[in-house]
Amino acid sequence: MHYFVPDRPSPLPQDSQQQQYEGQQGMSRTLQMALQESREIVPSSSGSTASGSAQGGRTVEDVPQSALFPDGSRNFADEPREITAETKLSDLTDAQILQLTQELREEEIVKRPLISPVEPLSHLEEEYLHGSTTVVHKLQWLERQGWRGIRRTRGDGDCFYRSLAFSYVERLLLAPDPALAVAMSLSTLQDGRHLLDEAGFQELVYEDFYDVLVSLISAVVSPPAPGAPLLSGPQLLTAFQDAETSNSIVVYLRLLTSAYIRANEGDFLPYLFSPDTGDLLDVREFCEREVEASGKEADHVQEMALAKALRIKVRIAYIDSNPSGRGAEEGKVDFVTFESEGSADNGIHEIALLYRPGHFDVLETRDRE
């Protein structure tokens, strides 16, 4: 198969890719995600012996920005029949772009577990050694702050919800007083059901997803069956690697996020943009398209809503190849914190995520499982 996406480590330094990417304002968000994810998979030439582009495929970076959107309009007159490495991004229809994005995702799905064991953050650093030095500095800065590990999630658009959910249940497992933390969590989730009811979700539709999450959480302190062991760390990982369990929880968190946004419309209304068009959407449209729909990436609105609905504190380290702020320590990473009422005394530690454009992973203080 031939693709227009980079199929080899680009000779360009990561920084310049990044800037070019950010310059492509008109590009659809879906495509941006696909490109970002493909880049994230091969952050640099380190360790990768990719040589598949014998024909020296034209990469997205090679397409001059001016050719992408010359005057805000695109000429569809001679659409290519077959997409090859030579195909220009600007020649593709939205439908073709969507299809390519889906194919990219499906390929990734075959190759990466939904969520992986913790590995040292230095592994990620190695991947950027021949790419962005800014990213390497930022990762080193994180390590100096005590963030020594990363737990990767599959880049399938559900990564925010999956990373957060895993980390949430794990925090309950590691809580100083698990019984108290679990009780508070279950009570919060129970409250959340009212939000879902108010939002008009039918119990029949959501209860199966809810039950999966609640039984997993309950198993932290009470045996799932008489004589069965309590939930352990390895079992938690196995549960989240199981597509059925993992996706049920992701769906439930999407519904909870949606219900919270719907119930607190006033707080969110000015920020409900379509990432594709930049248009302001009404609450219902935003929730249906950007929150409930499978595989739709989360942005600030969703992140804040879910943190509040779960009454947790979430810190997100943003890693990109932009240099740290002027006068700041080299490699200093900005954390965005989402806090909510009750997150100080919910009995669990804050959740930390690592964000690289288009993808979330879990940030850990330990460097192995």
Add this chain to the structure above:
Amino acid sequence: MDTLHTNSMSLREPALKSAQEPSSNKQAAGSVTKRLGNELMGLMMSSSPGISAFPKSDANLFDWVGTIEGVAGTVYEDLKYKISIHFPSNYPFVAPVIRFETPCYHPNVDLHGNICLDILKDKWSAVYSVTTILLSLQSLLGEPNNDSPLNTEAADLWSNQEEFKEQVLRHYQPIAADD
């Protein structure tokens, strides 16, 4: 394309994945069956006018046939369309595949019966069910999305409802009695 994924990540954990997927598929099948059973029950209990669906055979819960009747006051009034519904093994996390079996002249349906409907594509969510899909299709009949047509001729003709109806009737074939 494969080279895209040649990073240390996938090389480090191949065993984990292969150990994982088979069991999850098996479990998934059990829960899909439960969900589809619930949906079938829901469809039979509710009385949504003009829509119906049920499994083709008792042996296979993953392939259904359904019917949609055109809403009164639209060009599809009194016409009954047969559709096929195929559920993937990872339903409801992935949308079912739905096709018109009765030829349907419509801006968002192509000659092979493929349908362009957002909730079956990028707007799919696990909260949608066969019932919501059928109701959406029913309303799509009367309210096409002419901005993203699969049948451009039909989209262009939509503004002329009389001629449009002629085309609809010319393509239409009543569902056979033994179907």
